[in-house]
Amino acid sequence: MAIVTIVTIGTRGDVVPYTALGAALTATGDRVTVATHASLRRFVDEAGLGFAALPVEFGDGPLSSARLTSTLVAHWPQIGRAIAAPARDADLLLLAPMGLLGYHVAEARGIPSMGAFLQPLEPTRAFPPLILTTNSLGGRGNRAAGRAFRLLGQLPFARATAAFRAELGLAPLGPRAMFRRMERERWPAVYGVSPTVVPPPDDWPAHRPMTGYWWPPAGTGLSERLRTFLDDGEPPIFIGFGSMTAPGSADAVRGALKHLGRRAVVQRGAAGLSAEGRNVLVIDEEPHAWLFPRTAVVVHHGGAGTTAAALRAGVPSVAVPFTADQPFWGERIAALDSGPRPVPMRGLTPRRLAQAIEEAPAFRPGAAAVARRLAVEDGPGAAVAEIRKVG
Structure with a gap:
């Protein structure tokens, strides 16, 4: 049996698929805790998983990228400490895109971590970054843009992440160096995306497969x-x-x-x-x-x-x-x-x-x-x- 902590941040759609993944791990003998927002705890409880609260909520209304980023930056050190708490006993951390702060926690603890993503985020020649455009920039342009957007996504948190690494007793590691190290070490990830819907491009890394969707429980039916x-x-x-x-x-x-x-x-x-x-x-x-x-x-x-x-x-x-x-x-x-x-x-x-x-x-x-x-x-x-x- 392994003790697994899943870290995910966002809205309901950013949490529910991870409860399905957690339930699958539990069914094979693991003990799983999901670290996420208190407002979404009911989905974790319904899946029979452990829960750890992250000290951030996004309130009512549409969650724009700007509001998400500003809210997270304001709470970044507290979020890191909240991830570290359930990680004390964990054997593995599974990290959603906005949960990459857990990568540093895992390094400090000396335990493995890996990504668990719901959108195809790898830099690839096949298509540009999802949030940039649906128009191809050409093979080289698509891949370069993918790398640039991946880095830009971490820059707002760079200063707070550096302070948190110092708090953990770790050497400095900026976003660019982090991604280079991940590539060098072949840091693994799984994608809860169907290969039927997004066929993996030829340059997609084999250690980051698209496994198929992580369907949440169907619920109790319609009203x-x-x-x-x-x-x-x-x-x-x-x-x-x-x-x-x-x-x-x-x-x-x-x-x-x-x-x-x-x-x-x-x-x-x-x-x-x-x-x-x-x-x-x-x-x-x-x-x-x-x-x-x-x-x-x-x-x-x-x-x-x-x-x-x-x-x-x-x-x-x-x-x-x-x-x-x-x-x-x-x-x-x-x-x-x-x-x-x-x-x-x-x-x-x-x-x-x-x-x-x-x-x-x-x-x-x-x-x-x-x-x-x-x-x-x-x-x-x-x-x-x-x-x-x-x-």
């Missing part, structure tokens, strides 16, 4: 109100943008549904989406694993987790990317023939949204083909096998 609505007619359109919000998004949704006149389930989310009509049901949080397979089309913001859930359901989807990696996932949906080209939030109109929804059913065969391939992947099992090589 009675939603179940009754679904039972009462043809499969509806689903529209929800999660924690994303932007001016005009609610108006575009209402206008598109008025034009279509179709049955629809609208999830309020941070954007406060709503629509009127006896054929429309407005909901709050419901489990995607139960809901999406019962819909005709899924309209979403292109988040990694929501995209994966739509693909798993075998339902055509329309991505409306707002920011960050969402355009990348929207383009992957189109490349897999699982939906039309994404409709960027910046150009969203009722007419464009309605048109994309009308086009989506033609992609059902492609969506079903992807779902069949995802159904035979065992992401957590493959990840556990890789983790066993390390600790």
Whole structure:
């Protein structure tokens, strides 16, 4: 039996997949603690895992990259100490991208660590950094940009990280030197991404495999109100943008549904989406694993987790990317023939949204083909096998 600490920072989507990974490790005899936000503890508890609180919360509202970074910088030393506490007894640290502070804790403790990531982050010739652009910069440009963005992501924390390393009694190690050492030592990582959805490029490092998605538990099912609505007619359109919000998004949704006149389930989310009509049901949080397979089309913001859930359901989807990696996932949906080209939030109109929804059913065969391939992947099992090589 190994004692494993998983460190993850962010929103619900940045935590729930790690509980699935932790549950898979527990099933094979390990003892797992997840270090994350107190506000997300219930997901850790539901998975039967140990919990350690990180002293940072992001509050209500959309979590922009700027707000995430500024909040973390303000709490960086405290976060490092909170990671060090459960690491005292750990045999291995598994670190999400924003949990790389644990790399220094593991060095101080003399125990192994490895990455556990939910988006393809490796510098590669095949595509540029996810949050930069979906347009290729050429092979050399893509790889160079990937290295540059990886470094830039650590620079806001460099000074606080240096102070924390000194507190741990470690020699100085800046971000550039850290990544060079990771490459030299072949620091391992596992990616909770399906190779069906993102085929590993030729220059992808073998010691950082894409294992398949780490699906969270399906939950207890749908609410009675939603179940009754679904039972009462043809499969509806689903529209929800999660924690994303932007001016005009609610108006575009209402206008598109008025034009279509179709049955629809609208999830309020941070954007406060709503629509009127006896054929429309407005909901709050419901489990995607139960809901999406019962819909005709899924309209979403292109988040990694929501995209994966739509693909798993075998339902055509329309991505409306707002920011960050969402355009990348929207383009992957189109490349897999699982939906039309994404409709960027910046150009969203009722007419464009309605048109994309009308086009989506033609992609059902492609969506079903992807779902069949995802159904035979065992992401957590493959990840556990890789983790066993390390600790």
